[in-house]
Amino acid sequence: MDNRRMRELEEMCIQEDPPFCQAACPLGMDGRGLCSDLAAGTVDKARAKVEEGIPVPLLLCRICDEPCKTACPKGRSGDAISMALLERYSLENGKTPRKRPSFLPPRTDRIALVGSGLAAMAAMESLRAKRYLPRVYIPDGDLAARLREDDRMPRDLLDETLERLLEGLNVVAESPSLEELSEFDGVVIADGSPLRYPGPTDDVTFATEVAGLFSLPLPSGSPSTEARRGLEAVLSLERHLQGASLESERTKKADRNTRLRAPEDDTPSEAIVPRGGTYSSEEATAEAARCLTCQCLICHPWCLYLQEYGGSPRKYIRTYHNNLIINKGNRTANRMIDSCSLCGLCAEVCPTGLDVGQASLESRRKMVDTGHMPPSHHDYPLRDMASALEETDFLLDPTGGSPEWLFFPGCQLGASEPRWVTESYRYLTDRLESVALWVSCCGAPARWGGREALYMDVMDLWIERWEELGRPKVVTACSTCHGLLKERLPEDTAVTLWETMDKLGLPEEGDVSAETVTVSDPCTARDDRTAQEAVRNLLRRRGLALEEHPRSGRTTECCGFGGLVFSANPDLAKRSAARRVQEAGHPMVVSCAMCRELYARTGHPTWHILELLLSPEGKAPSPRPFPGWSARRENRKKLKAEMTSGTTPKKPSESLVMDEELRQNLDDRWIIEEEILKVIEEAQSGGPRLRRKDSDVYLAYSVLGQRTLWVEYSPEGNRWRIHDSYSHRMTIQEVTR
Ligand code: SF4
Ligand code: SF4
Ligand code: SF4
Known part of the structure; x- marks a missing residue:
């Protein structure tokens, strides 16, 4: 992912767009933050926000025209949030943090400020904060x-403010001539009659045809706009003095748009009206608590992964x-990148269609390319894929090379239950002219793991073999295979087993009685409405009462x-499955072999549709x-042996004895019994092994691919009897016996 791509994706997420109140406020006051602080009772923080957000705040909060209220969605079905009253409450009740005294001397630039009113006062306050001491006309x-x-403005408050603003400045009660102003390094004109001076040629920077002279337009009648203009003019003046660009980043900032969608307001409410003119603590808290905290995190409740890292x-x-x-591959971030299920649900619910999964996948590819992908994250699925491609791949083609149909159930269906493959195949051969069976892997683990080159190799080989078979129509029984094959096959070449069965008729007639079942769609079939419908039709035709999972179809x-x-984040995967089964009201039915396994692993009764x-x-x-x-x-080995040679291989588990707890523990860590047996057999036929003193317990190891598997056995x-087994990524060069 390069910088441009990252910015493109980042820009799609509108979570950091301002809330409506802030977008509408000419000063960009953080109204959402203010409400959150007040609702939480942190008045000092609220005060700091107001002081930072608006100039001459004690004056402005009394007379502000509150454009934020027009934009606030609370106003649609009740009253908008009374922001100015909340600001005033914060200023009058919050404590100002003690500021460190500044020992920096005032700036020596010669600055003039001409005018009066809120814009001039805001400009003055800003100039002072930046250590300029202007001459004030x-x-x-x-x-x-x-x-x-304005009778809302107490006279003593005005006088105090003026005293603070003008303290120590050279104040002249007259209009200076242009010639006089040309003596200054920078000038701000806010006198409300720009006809006397050059008017602004730019309505964001207020630049004029005279360099260094910034002139505000005629008063707008909106106090908040006036205050903003004063601040903008000072910003221009400062940039002019620094020789920096006047415009940079400002036009974008000037139109504070928001792309947020207004949240639903479930509880329309009226504004709290202060009994005594200003809010009491209870009143302010209650008013602030009405705020909807407008922001976009629509995707969060849908996705545990997005909640996981905050x-x-x-x-x-x-x-x-x-x-x-x-960081070049930070450990926490690596796991974060590999913990997304790439399911695309975020893109479905996001108002801008941002697919975080796509970003995660692109990052994984980059991690692989630059050697930063931790091998342990995808070790087991890649080993399993290799086994499915090299050990248990088989093709059964009774036509001798030109079948009309190819049944490709993938590698997981037979691993769950070989009978589901054999009987589905029998079903197809009974009803279709010429059908071949090919059990293998589509390469999905390589793609998901960011190993795109490996994935392309697997898929290219798949396509080659399919072409050698005369390009038959393909029946799939796995939505992941189906989706990936459809990317490469001509249109209408791949069809799901569910659509085929829905069309050709049920494999077994008569009702299967079960209580109501919850149908759960696999995430890789979220766009496949036809397959989803076929699954439901088939289940109904077998007499089952169906209930939809609350998150199904496109939002499964x-x-x-x-x-x-x-494999990369087993705990998160377990919690994702657990949450989904908790939300299912009944035993579940799924059409994906891996959904079945992972839901069944939670203990929730779950059928594969074929069952x-x-x-x-x-x-x-x-x-x-x-x-x-x-x-x-x-199971995969059994399926291959039964279909290709009619034999049933001996299961490794029949040669091993171990406690159930150990068996479970090893299985959880993907230490496969077949591999344990291989280590023992190697050791027993002369391979490396150590014998525990005075016992018949041996410790043996074998290097399997990139890891070494150790087995303690007798x-x-x-x-x-297996006492323990563990693996690591270190390879043993030499052992001294
Ligand atoms: S739904 Fe999520 S990804 Fe989309 S804009 Fe909102 S916060 Fe960002
Ligand atoms: S509800 Fe709150 S955050 Fe949303 S616009 Fe109104 S004040 Fe701002
Ligand atoms: S792709 Fe799926 S898991 Fe990843 S962020 Fe989106 S919704 Fe969450």
Whole structure:
């Protein structure tokens, strides 16, 4: 992901767009933050926000025209938030933090300020804060002349403010000539009659045709706009003195737009009216608590991953990028990048369609390319993919090379239950002219793991073999394979088993009785309305009463397998599956083998659709528990042996004895029984092994790919008792016995 791409994606996230009140306020006052502080009772923080957000705040909060109120969505069905009253409450009740005395001397630039009114006062305050000591020309003699006419403005407050602003300055009660002003390094004209001086040629910077002279237009009648103009003129003056660009970043900032969508206001309410003219503490808290805290985090409640690391997706994308460019593979950020299931749900619910998964995938590719992808994150799924491609791949083609149909169930269906593949294949051969069966992997783990070159190799080979078979139509039984194959196959070449069965008829007739079931769509089928409909039709035709999962169809979630999260962040994957089953009102039915496994692993009764479709009429079979990763590997071998040679291989588990707790523990860490047996067999036929003193317990190891697997075992009858097993990424060069 380069800088441009990161900015593009970052820009799509509107979470940091200002709330409506802030966008509408000419001064950009953080009304949302103010309300949050007051609602939480942190009045000092609220005061600091007001003092930072608006100039001459004690005056402005009394007379502000509150454009924020017009924009505030609370005003749609009730009253908008009374921001000015809240500002005033904060100023009058919050404490100002003690400021460090400044020992910096005033600036020596010769500055003139001409005018009176709120714009001039705001400019004056800003100039003083920046350590400029302007000469002040007040043509009508009173800096606050027009404000005195406003009966909301207490006279003593005005006088105090003027005294503070003018203290120590050279004040002249007349209009200077242009010639006189040319003596100054910078001038701000805010006298309300620009005809006397050159008018502004730019309505953001207030620059005039005279360099260094910034002139405000005729008063707008809006106090907040006037105050803003005063500040902008000083900013221009400062940039002029520094020789910096007057315009840079300002036009964009000037139109403070927001792309936020107004939140639904469930409880329209009326504004709290202060009983005594200003808010009491209770009144201010109650008024602030009405605020809807407008922001976009629409995607957050949908995605546990986005909640996991906190902050907005914008921050996620920044972290991804910084991890690659600055940190070069920080451990926490690596895991963060690999913990997204790439499910695309965020893009569905996001108002701008931002797909965080796409950003995560691009970052993974970069991590792989630059050697920063931690091998441990995807070790097991990649090993499993290799096994599915090299050990258990098989093609059964009764036509001898030119089938009309190819059934490609993928690698996970047979790993869950070989019978689902054999019986589905039988179903297809009974109804279609010529059908071949190819059990293999589509390469999804490589793609999800960011190993795009490897994925392309797998997929290219797949396409080559498909072409050798005469480009048959493909029936899939896995939504991930289906989606990936559709990227490469001509249109209408791939069809799901569910659509095929819906069209050709049920494999078994008669009702299967079960209580109501919750249908759960796999995340990789979120766009496949046809397949989703077919699944529901088939289940209904078998007499089942269906209930939709609250998050289904386009907004379905990932079970935790997608994006290889189950391997990179097993805990998050388990919580994702647990949340989904908790929200299902009934036993679940899924059409993805891995959804079935991961939901079943939570203990929630979950059927694969084939379990119900292939059952004879009558009571539905009991949903099976999760078989475990070792058993899944054995199932694949069994499927291949049965279909290609009619034999049933001996299961490694039959040669091993171990406590259930240890078995579970090893399975959780993807230490596969087949590999344990391999280590023992190697050791027993002369491979490296150590014997524990005075016992028949051996410690043996074998280098399997990039890791070394250690097994502690002893003979037990004609089997092997396993005491422990562990693996690491260190390879042993030499062992001294
Ligand atoms: S839904 Fe999420 S990703 Fe989309 S703009 Fe909102 S916070 Fe950003
Ligand atoms: S509801 Fe709150 S955050 Fe939203 S616009 Fe109104 S004051 Fe601002
Ligand atoms: S792709 Fe899925 S897991 Fe990743 S951020 Fe989006 S919703 Fe969450």
